[in-house]
Structures are given as C-alpha cells and as structure tokens.
Amino acid sequence: MTEQFFNGTPLNDVFIFDAHGHLGATNFKTGENVETQGILKTMNALGVDKIALSSASALYGDIGRGNKEVLDAVAAYPDRFYGYVMVNPYYPQEDMLSRFMTHENMLGIKIHAACHKIAIDDESYSFAYEFADKKGLPVLIHTWSSAEVNMAVKVAKRYKNLKIILAHCLFTDYSAKISAIEALKENDNIYADTTLSTTYDGALEWVVDRIGTEKILYGSDMAFFDSRQEIGRIVLSKLTDSQKEKILGLNAKELFF
Amino acid sequence: MISFFDANCMYGNRSAVREGSVVTESEYEELFTRARIDKVLAYHSDAVSTDLIAGNKLVCDLQEKNSRYSAQWCVMPNVTGEFFSSDELIGKMREKSVKSVRIFPSALSFSVMPYSCGELFSELEKYRIPLFVDHSQVTYPDLHQVLVAYPDMPVVLCGAGYRTERQIYPLVSKCPNLYIETSLFVANNSIEMFVDRFGAERLLFGTGVPNNSACGAVATILYACISEEDKEKIAEKNLDGLLGEVRI
Numbered sequence: 001m002t003e004q005f006f007n008g009t010p011l012n013d014v015f016i017f018d019a020h021g022h023l024g025a026t027n028f029k030t031g032e033n034v035e036t037q038g039i040l041k042t043m044n045a046l047g048v049d050k051i052a053l054s055s056a057s058a059l060y061g062d063i064g065r066g067n068k069e070v071l072d073a074v075a076a077y078p079d080r081f082y083g084y085v086m087v088n089p090y091y092p093q094e095d096m097l098s099r100f101m102t103h104e105n106m107l108g109i110k111i112h113a114a115c116h117k118i119a120i121d122d123e124s125y126s127f128a129y130e131f132a133d134k135k136g137l138p139v140l141i142h143t144w145s146s147a148e149v150n151m152a153v154k155v156a157k158r159y160k161n162l163k164i165i166l167a168h169c170l171f172t173d174y175s176a177k178i179s180a181i182e183a184l185k186e187n188d189n190i191y192a193d194t195t196l197s198t199t200y201d202g203a204l205e206w207v208v209d210r211i212g213t214e215k216i217l218y219g220s221d222m223a224f225f226d227s228r229q230e231i232g233r234i235v236l237s238k239l240t241d242s243q244k245e246k247i248l249g250l251n252a253k254e255l256f257f
Numbered sequence: 258m259i260s261f262f263d264a265n266c267m268y269g270n271r272s273a274v275r276e277g278s279v280v281t282e283s284e285y286e287e288l289f290t291r292a293r294i295d296k297v298l299a300y301h302s303d304a305v306s307t308d309l310i311a312g313n314k315l316v317c318d319l320q321e322k323n324s325r326y327s328a329q330w331c332v333m334p335n336v337t338g339e340f341f342s343s344d345e346l347i348g349k350m351r352e353k354s355v356k357s358v359r360i361f362p363s364a365l366s367f368s369v370m371p372y373s374c375g376e377l378f379s380e381l382e383k384y385r386i387p388l389f390v391d392h393s394q395v396t397y398p399d400l401h402q403v404l405v406a407y408p409d410m411p412v413v414l415c416g417a418g419y420r421t422e423r424q425i426y427p428l429v430s431k432c433p434n435l436y437i438e439t440s441l442f443v444a445n446n447s448i449e450m451f452v453d454r455f456g457a458e459r460l461l462f463g464t465g466v467p468n469n470s471a472c473g474a475v476a477t478i479l480y481a482c483i484s485e486e487d488k489e490k491i492a493e494k495n496l497d498g499l500l501g502e503v504r505i
Contacts, residue, residue, distance in 0.1 A: 005476070005479065006258065006293060006479065007479075008259075008479040008480055008488075028420055032446070032450055033444075033445045033446035033449075033450070034445060038445055038446055039445070041446065041482060042445055042446060042480075045480050045481075045482055046480055174276060177276065197443040197473070198419075198441065198443060198469055199469075199470060200275055200277075200278050200466070200467055200468055200469055200470055201278070201279065201288055201292075201466065201467075201470045201471055201472055201473075202275075202276075202277030202278050202279060202288075203275065203276065203277050203278070204277075205277055206276045206277030207277075222445050223444075223445040224444070224445075225419075225443050225444060225445065226442070226443050226444060226445045226446065226447060226477060227445070228473070228476040228477045228479075228480045228481075229443050229470065229473035229474075229476060229477060230473065231476055231480075232470065232472040232473040232474070232475055232476025232477070232479075233470050233472050233473045233476075235472070235476070236291060236292055236472035236475065236476070237472065238291070
C-alpha cells in the first residue's frame with residue numbers, strides 16, 4: 001500500500017469507503033470542486049471507492065433543497081455515492097425523513113447540533129432518533145467537545161438499535177478524545193470517524209493504541225476539505241496494513257451493508 | 258520519485274505536547290523518514306517561546322549534526338536592543354550558513370511596518386533572504402504593505418490556504434515576491450485551483466510539523482491532479498531555487 005501511495009497512483013487494491021462527506025457550496029470558502037464532479041475527481045485520483053454525503057445546503061441553508069441534491073447525486077452515481085439525510089429541528093420535519101430515505105443508498109441521518117445551537121440530546125431531535133432506532137440506521141453526529149460526546153452517549157443509551165458515528169472528536173482536544181474513547185469502549189452502538197484534516201502525525205496511532213481499529217471509520221469531510229490529507233495520515237501511519245484496511249473501508253462495509 | 262523539501266517545520270520542545278505527537282530527535286527522524294521527506298527547513302521552538310538567540314543556536318546545532326535539516330532563524334527588529342543589529346545579523350547568518358528567517362510579529366509583539374522592521378527588511382532584501390511568516394502572525398493589509406515596500410524580498414506565507422483563498426489570491430496576483438506554503442491547503446483540490454490560476458512556481462511544500470501532518474502534506478502533493486513537473490517544483494525545486502538566490 002505504501003509503495004503504491006508514493007507513486008501517487010490510485011489505491012485500487014484497497015476498499016475505501018469515506019463515511020463523512022459533504023456535497024455543495026458554502027460561503028465560507030470558494031465554491032469550486034464541491035459538487036459531484038469535483039468530489040469524483042479526488043476520489044478517482046486516490047482510489048476512493050465510495051463516499052457517504054450530506055448536504056452543505058441542508059446544513060447551512062435550505063434543508064429540503066439540500067437533501068434533494070444529495071438524493072439526486074446518489075441516484076446519478078449509485079456505485080459511488082451514498083447519502084445521509086440532514087435534519088434541522090427548527091423546520092417542519094414530519095416528512096423530511098420519509099421523503100428522502102427513498103433510495104437504497106440513503107444510509108442514515110446527519111445531525112449537526114452545534115450548527116443549530118441546540119443540544120444533541122434535545123427532545124426536538126427525537127423524531128430523527130426514533131426513526132433511526134426503528135430501522136437500525138447509522139446517525140452521524142458532529143461532536144467536537146467532551147460535552148457533545150457525552151450527549152451523544154445519552155442518545156446511544158436511550159436508542160439502542162441505532163448506530164451513532166461520532167465525527168471529529170477522536171482528534172480534537174484531549175478531553176473530547178478521552179470521552180470518545182470511553183464511549184467507544186462502553187457502547188456497542190457507538191463508532192467514530194477519522195475526520196479532522198488539520199490534525200498531526202501520531203494522533204491516530206495514539207487512539208488505536210487505546211481502542212483498536214474495529215470501531216474507527218475513515219472520514220474526510222470532503223468537499224469542505226481535501227480527502228488526500230486524511231488518506232495520507234492513515235496510509236503512512238505506523239499502523240499495520242490490516243489495521244489500515246479496516247479503517248479505510250472494511251469497518252464501514254460491516255457497519256453499513 | 259518526487260523529493261520533498263519541507264518549508265515549514267518547528268523543531269524542539271513545546272509547553273503543550275499533543276497526544277502521540279513527535280517530540281524527540283529520534284521521533285522527528287522516524288517521521289520524516291517514513292514520510293520520505295529528505296530535506297527539512299526548520300526553526301526551533303525555543304526561539305519563539307523563550308529566547309531567539311538561544312533557539313537559533315539550537316537549530317544550528319541540529320543542522321551541523323543532521324544533514325536532513327537546514328537551519329532557519331527566528332528574528333525580530335532590534336528596536337529594544339535585545340537582538341542583533343541588521344548588519345550584525347547578516348554576518349552571523351553567513352557564518353552559520355543560514356539562508357532564511359522567520360518572524361512572529363503577533364507572538365513577539367512587534368510591528369512589521371517600516372518604522373519598526375524597515376532596517377531589517379531592507380537588509381534581507383539586499384541579500385534576497387526569504388522571510389517566512391505564518392498567516393496567524395500578520396494581517397493581510399500589513400503583509401501587502403511589506404510586499405510592496407520590499408519587492409525584492411521574497412516572502413513565504415505559511416499556514417494559509419483553507420478559507421483564505423479570497424485573501425491570498427489578490428496578493429499573489431499583485432505581488433510577485435509572495436510565495437505560499439502548502440501545509441494547510443486542505444480544501445478539496447485547492448492545489449489544483451491555485452496552479453490553474455498562478456502556476457506552480459509560487460507554492461512551496463510544507464508540513465507544519467509537529468502541529469500538522471507530514472503524511473497528509475505529502476499526500477496532497479503526490480495525488481494532486483497536476484503535472485509531475487509541477488509536483489516537483491512545489492515539492493522541492495521552488496524552495497531550492499529561493500535559497501539558491503540568497504547572496505550571503
């Protein structure tokens with residue numbers, strides 16, 4: 001894997017599933033390469049097989065339009081794209097999940113409570129957690145701090161049939177890492193992703209030393225970020241090839257399919 | 258095989274060490290070997306946090322001991338008599354084969370305006386010594402004034418890239434003495450976007466070690482959808498070229 005990497009050729013011999021992607025533009029950065037073609041260009045260069053996307057528009061703006069964009073992308077590229085439905089408790093939600101969970105590649109739900117300035121375990125999200133719990137779906141939750149991890153744990157304990165993916169927190173600050181590691185150890189239905197493009201070398205190995213690789217999923221935050229950074233941190237880490245393969249895709253395969 | 262020359266490495270102890278991050282000489286060595294980064298332009302953390310002159314001496318010791326490293330000195334204007342005068346600085350740099358400097362105007366509380374840094378920058382400009390500065394240390398309007406006032410002094414802006422395109426693009430367009438280091442070019446395809454607009458000559462590969470990832474930085478260049486020739490320029494040749502133009 002390492003030799004192929006240094007040649008800059010696609011890692012086609014490894015199954016790579018990116019569990020944390022975003023489709024579409026936001027105003028805080030330039031809007032280039034954030035649509036399907038820009039994402040596919042990077043995926044093809046690296047050899048990323050599949051990516052699960054949520055919508056930037058649904059996160060920051062029109063939730064219906066954004067979720068529709070993801071559904072359209074998934075329908076257009078079913079071999080490459082999967083989707084999360086984004087929910088926002090401030091807007092009518094009754095049909096949001098049933099409207100957009102209409103394609104087999106729509107895998108789960110994305111919650112970004114920090115963006116909504118509300119608690120992860122707030123009752124206003126319960127319709128989404130109940131939906132996911134009933135169907136055994138994954139819920140990707142933005143978790144930056146220890147407090148957010150702890151709120152996500154409460155959700156996991158209450159809704160035991162859903163599967164929570166903690167985003168970011170394994171690589172943010174020390175207290176968040178510790179909370180996330182405990183959460184992963186103690187809850188069968190909690191996983192975590194690798195997403196944090198600006199972190200440092202050694203961070204992944206430190207986490208794996210404490211919890212192993214089985215519950216860690218590769219996530220890039222593409223197209224907000226460039227997935228090449230994340231891939232580099234994993235492929236050139238000190239982990240064994242077998243550990244890298246689990247993180248890059250095998251764990252996601254087991255969780256999602 | 259592409260050779261890498263890291264334009265942005267801080268070497269040495271820090272007061273807060275992130276979990277699993279490199280600290281010791283052997284850990285830096287292992288990381289750069291694993292990421293296949295053969296050459297590293299490094300400044301010392303002590304020069305930023307405690308004592309410029311002592312930190313600069315430590316990085317020269319490293320340069321003498323390990324051929325992977327080229328020493329970069331942290332400098333400031335000698336406005337309080339704490340540092341070398343500008344002509345004295347050049348003499349000492351010549352003596353130690355140091356060919357680039359870095360400033361921390363925000364952390365060390367000085368202005369980059371000519372009334373403060375004029376003498377220093379004029380001297381750097383005379384010898385074409387590149388000045389490195391992190392984007393967190395200087396405002397973009399101040400940087401613009403410096404670039405315009407000292408057009409023959411190459412300036413390398415480090416740590417810029419993500420969410421800063423609207424700041425750096427007009428500067429790169431208007432100021433030919435500005436170069437951009439790539440460690441935080443982490444927006445999707447941002448290397449390609451930059452190269453499409455300005456060519457590859459203005460980008461310098463950097464890692465941001467120990468705070469950012471050498472492995473991630475290498476991946477960004479290896480997998481960029483640009484020509485091999487452009488990758489080589491960014492990875493090594495542009496920095497080699499800048500340091501080769503230094504006249505001390």
